Amino acid sequence: MENNSVAVLYSAGSDSSLVAIKMAKRFDQVHLLTFLRKGTHGTEHVLAGVKRLETHVNSPNKFVHQFIKTDKLLKFVMYERYWTHYRKHKKMVLSMCGQCKVSFHWRALIYCLENGIKHIADGAVRIANVYPEQNEVIMLNRLRQLYATFGITYETPIYEEGELTEQILYELRYSRNPKVKGQKDDLQFVCEQQVLYAMFLRNTLHKMPFEEFEKKMAAYYKEKLDMVEEMTKEYLEKGPDSRLAKLIEGPQES
Numbered sequence: 001m002e003n004n005s006v007a008v009l010y011s012a013g014s015d016s017s018l019v020a021i022k023m024a025k026r027f028d029q030v031h032l033l034t035f036l037r038k039g040t041h042g043t044e045h046v047l048a049g050v051k052r053l054e055t056h057v058n059s060p061n062k063f064v065h066q067f068i069k070t071d072k073l074l075k076f077v078m079y080e081r082y083w084t085h086y087r088k089h090k091k092m093v094l095s096m097c098g099q100c101k102v103s104f105h106w107r108a109l110i111y112c113l114e115n116g117i118k119h120i121a122d123g124a125v126r127i128a129n130v131y132p133e134q135n136e137v138i139m140l141n142r143l144r145q146l147y148a149t150f151g152i153t154y155e156t157p158i159y160e161e162g163e164l165t166e167q168i169l170y171e172l173r174y175s176r177n178p179k180v181k182g183q184k185d186d187l188q189f190v191c192e193q194q195v196l197y198a199m200f201l202r203n204t205l206h207k208m209p210f211e212e213f214e215k216k217m218a219a220y221y222k223e224k225l226d227m228v229e230e231m232t233k234e235y236l237e238k239g240p241d242s243r244l245a246k247l248i249e250g251p252q253e254s
Helices: 014-026 043-057 071-079 082-094 096-115 136-149 165-171 194-205 210-241
Strands: 002-009 027-036 063-069 119-121 153-155 251-253
Touching: 002 014, 002 096, 014 027, 014 043, 014 119, 014 165, 027 043, 027 096, 043 063, 063 096, 071 096, 082 194, 082 210, 096 119, 096 136, 096 194, 096 210, 136 153, 136 210, 194 210
Parallel strands: 002 027, 002 119, 027 063, 119 153
Antiparallel strands: 063 251
């Protein structure tokens, strides 16, 4: 066991739950971060998931859960230099889910810096690589670099286990059923606006090979994450006088 803390981006779904269990075996304390913004719901499922994790690991002090608002950050990520990005990257600016995850990771980075946390993980899986934050080429490689710049190790510990997540949780006796995703037991924090990204994919992928899609998306998200790095450095230097300070909304302990 590593004698320190880790942060986990947590939705109470199968993937993030398995990551939380894995991290609980390695670290003294696991900070579960759930990000709130307009269009998301299911906080009751998250709270139930936290209690379930505590029962599973038989350690009530292992997990620290936080709800953190990200409305201001997301709005900034979506619209900063919008027309410049549109002229250069065209319809990539419509990839809502990726922009949302940039705001989540940005806030997670700030949380880690503020709390001295040197490790962070999430439930990214290869089988979901149409989503920017779960694709090595589009975002994951740059995310690792971003966190590393600030002395934080970012992991995707179940990346190759996406098709096995539910079975693993069943074998661990965390779940009662070996099939959960998309079923009645799939109770987690969700975003009602995912349909927008589905429409974006439907309009985009039939017009270009997947490798071209990855290349175009990677170019767009590199610029977004470069901006995150620049503004985070400024925040560490200038504190309340920085641009980022005005966008940070505080955590709400659950």
